[in-house]
Amino acid sequence: MQENALRQERKYCARLGWALVLTTVIMLVWQVGLMALSLAGRLAGGESTYMLLALVGYYLLALPLSYWLCRRIPVPERVQRPLTVRLLVRWFVIGIGLMWVGSLIGSWLNDLVYQIANLETVDLVTETFNEMPLAVMLLGACVLGPLCEELLFRDLIAGRLARYGQKPAAFISALLFGLYHANLSQFFYAFLLGLLLAYAYFYTGKLKTSVVLHMLFNFYGSFVIYLLPEDGVLPVLYGLSWPVLTIVGAVLLVRGRKRQLWAHGPCAPSMRTVFGSVGMALAIILCFVQAATMYVY
Template structure:
């Protein structure tokens, strides 16, 4: 296992005709900056289009709060999947990938890692809830909990269980890690997990998303197969976003 920076890659010297080769750390800094710029562009495009769509709907006299949940999600997250994420990936292409071999992940190991995700998610959720309550005086609301509780089951299945894991794993695992793993597995894992946590834009989800991001990054680094992290992500979203709220609603009935 390589936990340190990889300096043997000739591309990190960024040499060219008529100019002196730059040291690897300057090239690394430039590439990390490009990745950061791409992630900032993702958020700016996504949030900017959200504001624009909401403004256009208000101009047409549409009450966005009265819209069905599935339509709210299309208006809010449609720009993310259709434009913001593809634009970010296009910007990331300025940072070259490292070709890697693909390895299988056995069923037993898959479920061991999936079980590890459960206490990570619980602890992260607890920390996020406590900090949110402390910073807001107990007035903060968990947006994902409200969505999972109030949305109809089909909407949760489509958006939270099927669509979100595919796009999020594509960007935050494959695109990020393939471009940063040359500088060491730990930096690649940390950047992937931190970006994944910050992408959720609230304290309730940041800590458990960061923890899960570390597990998903480890799985992807060990296999180079996105199917495993997508499946783990889908199972976790199904349990937390679909199954648990419906069990609780039955118990409260």
């Protein structure tokens, strides 16, 4: 790649990094502002309003600014393929398996870190969902959250990184998606799901594909359990569905690995180009700092 072209590619990647930095900073400022309003008694609607705004409110500011920042980055054309029910079910089953395996790894490492730090084990993600009203969880975690995250990580980041090829774009966007969750409990399954969501996005060429899948994953993983009775056969069947769907998903994933379709991009993939900018490096550092604060406070 010629020096001028390489310099231009670094600028593109830097802008993507700064877009993620902007989103993270706005999120932190937004949460601090909401907390201040809540402590001052000036936030109408109580805890439900606070949680809903904390979940997705900052995206209303961050997403338009991020898209504006990256407006000059070329977006490679994508092949349009139909989204069938069969494909949706297949990806859903595979995704549930990835969620379960990733959550087991993340939970184990999260507990290990707390033990090494000689702290009482805390699962902040579970605690947050337990305190969240069902209506807020449904709207925030299962509708608005997936929509905004797919706009950011699949359409904005993966869609523009596809100029280096769809496979590198899927990996990088999934890695950033996992880091963005800023905790060990969610990192691994967010990364694995990020790969699947990027593939579904590229395969059909439609953002709605990854949005629908993301909504289904969040609904099944975080909302369904609260709709079931505490006792009886339904919670047992729900618990068993995770290892069963994991086995089925593994079979589907292995059998279909040779039929995967990844398009190449107009530029040669280079991790040094993507991550070798201040914007991208700072975005990753911020994610690590957020994760570290979980074990401090």
